[in-house]
Amino acid sequence: MLLQKLTNFLVAFGPIGLLLMAFIDSAGLPVAGGLDALLIFLAVKNPRDAWMYAAICVAGSTVGNIALYFTARRGGRRFLERSATPGRAQRFRVWFQRFGMVTVFIPALLPVPMPLKLFVISAGALRSSFLVFLMAILLARIPRYFGEAWLGVKLGEGSSVFLRHHAWDFVIAAVVLFILLYLLVLVNERWRMQRKRHRTAGDLR
Secondary structure, eight states: OHHHHHHHHHHTTTHHHHHHHHHHHHHTOOOTTOHHHHHHHHHHHOGGGHHHHHHHHHHHHHHHHHHHHHHHHHHTHHHHHHHSOHHHHHHHHHHHHHHTTHHHHHHHHSOOSOOHHHHHHHHHHTTOOHHHHHHHHHHHHHHHHHHHHHHHHHHGGGHHHHHHHTHHHHHHHHHHHHHHHHHHHHHHHHHHHHHHHHHHHHHHO
16 A cells, blocks of 8 residues: 555656656565556557656666665675575575576566566675676666557557466566576586686696
8 A cells, every 4th residue: 555655656756756666666665556567558648758758767777776786785695685585595596696697687678477676686795797787687678668668659558458468478488588598608608618628728738
């Protein structure tokens, strides 16, 4: 109820309210009704301003994720432990150490049931490269929010129906994308290992 009141309050402030909502949602506090649904709704109601709304969501979400990243980076692993149960926190650390920024990119790109917040916290707590983290967020958020704005403009009131009917398509797309990116990670790891072995062999000579 409180989150719904906060959402309604921010919506009343127009673009500034949307910017604050995007920031709050990505900084760790979920927005009632979902930012994606609100962006599509605004794009349907005001097609001329759809791209502005998308840019606002990208900016607010990026700053919110950066804030969460640096908060976790300062707090270290204790921040991650407080954000999840001990067993779950350990699993997120293992996942992140294994898959890296893929775990941030996929849920940031697609509205799938993956806890982006805890992966962002993992990135900060484990002191991952900020530039790589920022690139992952931007490469995910730009097509996501601009795609939703385009959907709202093109399909109008049918946008929400389209998303409901294709929910599993997004999940499948996320799985396929995850597999492809994971394979790229494996190829990169093997390439780096081979280079390291060649260097070691060269030093021994």
